[in-house]
Amino acid sequence: MKYLDEYRDAAIVRSLAARLRRTATRRWVLMEVCGGQTHTIVKQGLDELVGDAVEMIHGPGCPVCVTPLEQIDKALMLAERPDVIFTSFGDMLRVPGSDCDLQQVRARGGTVRVVYSPLDALQLAIRTPEKHVVFFAVGFETTAPANAMAVWRARELGVRNFSVLVSHVTVPPAMTALLSAPDNRVQGFLAAGHVCTVMGWSEYEPIAAQYRVPIVVTGFETVDIMEGMLMAVQQLEEGRFEVENQYVRSVTRDGTVPARHLVAQVFELVDRKWRGIGAIPRSGLGLRPEFADFDAELRFGLGDIVVDEPAECHAGDVLRGKLKPFECPAFGTLCTPSRPLGAPMVSSEGACAAYFNYRRLERRSEQPDVVAVATEQSL
Amino acid sequence: MTTIAFAAGATCPVPLVATERVQLGHGSGGQMSAALIRDRFLPLLDNPVLRQLGDAGVVPVHGGEIAMSTDTFVVSPLEFPGGNIGSLAVHGTLNDLAMMGARPLFLSTGFILEEGLPFEVLDRAIAAMANAALENGVTIVAGDTKVVERGRADGLYVNTTGVGILDPQFRPRPDAVKPGDVLLISGPIAQHGMAIMSAREGLEFESQIESDSASLVPLVELLRHRVGGAVRALRDPTRGGVASALNELAVASGIGVLLEESAVIVPASVAAACEMLGLDPLYVANEGVLVAFVAPDAADEALAALRSHPLGSQATIAGRAVVENSGLVVYCTRLGSRRVVDMLPGDQLPRIC
Numbered sequence: 001m002k003y004l005d006e007y008r009d010a011a012i013v014r015s016l017a018a019r020l021r022r023t024a025t026r027r028w029v030l031m032e033v034c035g036g037q038t039h040t041i042v043k044q045g046l047d048e049l050v051g052d053a054v055e056m057i058h059g060p061g062c063p064v065c066v067t068p069l070e071q072i073d074k075a076l077m078l079a080e081r082p083d084v085i086f087t088s089f090g091d092m093l094r095v096p097g098s099d100c101d102l103q104q105v106r107a108r109g110g111t112v113r114v115v116y117s118p119l120d121a122l123q124l125a126i127r128t129p130e131k132h133v134v135f136f137a138v139g140f141e142t143t144a145p146a147n148a149m150a151v152w153r154a155r156e157l158g159v160r161n162f163s164v165l166v167s168h169v170t171v172p173p174a175m176t177a178l179l180s181a182p183d184n185r186v187q188g189f190l191a192a193g194h195v196c197t198v199m200g201w202s203e204y205e206p207i208a209a210q211y212r213v214p215i216v217v218t219g220f221e222t223v224d225i226m227e228g229m230l231m232a233v234q235q236l237e238e239g240r241f242e243v244e245n246q247y248v249r250s251v252t253r254d255g256t257v258p259a260r261h262l263v264a265q266v267f268e269l270v271d272r273k274w275r276g277i278g279a280i281p282r283s284g285l286g287l288r289p290e291f292a293d294f295d296a297e298l299r300f301g302l303g304d305i306v307v308d309e310p311a312e313c314h315a316g317d318v319l320r321g322k323l324k325p326f327e328c329p330a331f332g333t334l335c336t337p338s339r340p341l342g343a344p345m346v347s348s349e350g351a352c353a354a355y356f357n358y359r360r361l362e363r364r365s366e367q368p369d370v371v372a373v374a375t376e377q378s379l
Numbered sequence: 380m381t382t383i384a385f386a387a388g389a390t391c392p393v394p395l396v397a398t399e400r401v402q403l404g405h406g407s408g409g410q411m412s413a414a415l416i417r418d419r420f421l422p423l424l425d426n427p428v429l430r431q432l433g434d435a436g437v438v439p440v441h442g443g444e445i446a447m448s449t450d451t452f453v454v455s456p457l458e459f460p461g462g463n464i465g466s467l468a469v470h471g472t473l474n475d476l477a478m479m480g481a482r483p484l485f486l487s488t489g490f491i492l493e494e495g496l497p498f499e500v501l502d503r504a505i506a507a508m509a510n511a512a513l514e515n516g517v518t519i520v521a522g523d524t525k526v527v528e529r530g531r532a533d534g535l536y537v538n539t540t541g542v543g544i545l546d547p548q549f550r551p552r553p554d555a556v557k558p559g560d561v562l563l564i565s566g567p568i569a570q571h572g573m574a575i576m577s578a579r580e581g582l583e584f585e586s587q588i589e590s591d592s593a594s595l596v597p598l599v600e601l602l603r604h605r606v607g608g609a610v611r612a613l614r615d616p617t618r619g620g621v622a623s624a625l626n627e628l629a630v631a632s633g634i635g636v637l638l639e640e641s642a643v644i645v646p647a648s649v650a651a652a653c654e655m656l657g658l659d660p661l662y663v664a665n666e667g668v669l670v671a672f673v674a675p676d677a678a679d680e681a682l683a684a685l686r687s688h689p690l691g692s693q694a695t696i697a698g699r700a701v702v703e704n705s706g707l708v709v710y711c712t713r714l715g716s717r718r719v720v721d722m723l724p725g726d727q728l729p730r731i732c
Binding site: 004008013043044045048090093104106108359 | 402403724725
C-alpha cells in the first residue's frame, strides 16, 4: 500500500534496531505515549529487536482506557433511555461500566449505533428529529477537532436534538504528572504523532527543558517507532533534552492551525478524572458555556454522578507504567478480553489487550498455569 | 448527589459474556458464537453427528454417506458489488458441503420477505440463485416463503439447506490435521467482508471492492482428483475470517498452526479499507476462499491443482501444522517476530483514531 509499505520495511527496521543497539551504552527507559504505538510495538515485537538497549514503558495514551468509569456509566444511562439514540466510536462498546457495557444495553433494548465520525451522528440527528442523538466525544487532541466541528455545525444549523457526552483528555498534563511522580523511571518520550498533527509540538518544549527529557514526536508504523526510539536514545547518549520530530510527513511545530482554533472556540481546559490515575488539574477539554445546549450532561442532569473504580483492577498502575500488564495479579485469570476488569484489556489500543492477544507464547513457557486458565476461559 | 442503583455494592465485576440476552457478538463467528452453540444448543440437541461441529453433518444412508448443511443469510445490503443475497445463499451452502468433501446435489430454500420489498430486488435475488445453482450442477428441489409485516425483517432473509454425496476416499475432517501438514490458502482474503462494509458505510475507494462470493466446489473437485486422501482438512473462512477458521482447526486437531504473514494476500484496496476502519483482515469474512491442510508430500501438487483454476490462481502455501503451541495460531511476521493470532471474543470493533 502506497505511503504505508515504505514505513513497514523489515530491512529498514532491522538496520535501525542494529544502530540503536550500537548507540546505547546502557539501558534507557522510554515511554511511548500513544496506545496505537503500544500495539505496533507489542504486535510486531519491536521491543525484542532492540535487546537490552531500551526498556519500553507503555504510556497512558489509550483514550478508551483513561475514560473514567463514571463517564461510561453516564453513557450507559443515556443509552438506556428510550428517547435517545446513543452514538459512539466502536471501541467504546465493550468497555465495562459498573454493571454492564454498551453492547449489553443494546441487547436490552437501548439504541446504540457505531459511527465513524461525529458528523455522521449529527446527520443522524437531522434525519431522526423525533429522537435525541448523543455522541460520546472521547479521545485526546486527535479527535477533538472533529468533535468540535460537530458541535459547531449543530449550532450553525440549529439542530436541537443533538448533544455530546464529553470526556476529552490532553497529553501534556499527563506527561507532567508522570514526570513529577517521585518514583518516575521514564527518561524519554515518544510523543503521539497524531496528537501533534493537530497540536504541533511547541507545548512540549517547556516539558523537555524543565524535566530534562528528550521528546520525539513519532509516527505509528514500525519504521517510525524504531527511528523515534533511536532519536531519543541518541539524545540521551549525547546529553541533549530537546523536542525532535520524527513524523515529518505529518507534523509541523504549529500543528494544524484551523483545527486548533476550532477546538479553542468550542472547548476549554477543565479538570478531568483519568480512569485508573485519578484527577489531573486542567487535563481535559469541556464545552465552553456558550455551547452548553449541546452538553449531554447538562441536558440530562448527569453532572454530579461519582463512581468508585473496582479495587481488583490495576489499570492505573499499568497506565502509569508501574506494572507490565502480565505483572498484574488479575491478568489472564480474573481479567481477559471476554471478562475484562478494566478498559486496557478491551480496547484495541489497550496495553493489557496487546499483551494478552499477542504475547501468550512467552507467557505460556514462563507460567503454564496462568495461560491454561486464560485459554480455557477464552474458548 | 445522584446515585446509580446498579453501581451500589458492585464489588465483583459481572462476567460480560455470560449475560442473559443475545447480543450481536453472538453472531460474530468468534468466541461468543462458539459459546452460544456449546452452552445453549449442544446440550439439548446433542448427538454424535452434530457433536462433530463440522461445516456439514455426515450421515450414513443405504451403505453410503451423505452430507447435509444449512445456512441462513441476513446480509445487508441485499445487493453488493460481486453478488447479492441469492447467489450468496447458494454459494454459502455449497461451500459448507464442499468443505466436508461432499459433492453437492440438491438444495432447498426458504425466503422470509418483508412487506414492501420491491419485486425487482426479489427477482434479481431469485435469478442469481438460479444461475448459481445451474453453474454448479445442483437442483433446488423444495422451497418455502413467508411474509412478515414491514419492520419485522430487513427486506429479505434467505435460508438454504443442501445435500451432497461423499466419496469414501476423500474425507477431510477438522480434527484430522497432523503436525507437518502444509497449509494452503486459495486466494486473496477479506474481500467479502470489506465489500459489504464499504457498501454499508458508503466508503468509496479508487477501485471498488468486490465480494469474492463464489462456489468452492470446482477447487475441491480439483483437490479430490489430484491429491485425494492427502487432503486432511478444509475450511471456508467466512464469519470470523481466516484467523477464526485456523483457530478452530488448531483446537479440533490438537496442533499448533504457523501462519506466514508474507503468504497471506490482502488486495491493496481491501488493505486500505481495513486501515481506514481499523480492522484486521485476518478476522474479516470471505465467501470464496478455502484454507486446506494437506500431507507434506502432496503440498506442491495441491498448490498446482488450486492454481490451475481461475479462483485459485493466487493460491499460496501459507504455513504448516506443528506440535508446539497446540490449539494456537502463531503469526510469523515479515519482521521475523512471532505472535499469537487468537479468536476474537465477539465482533471486531472499529478503532477511535
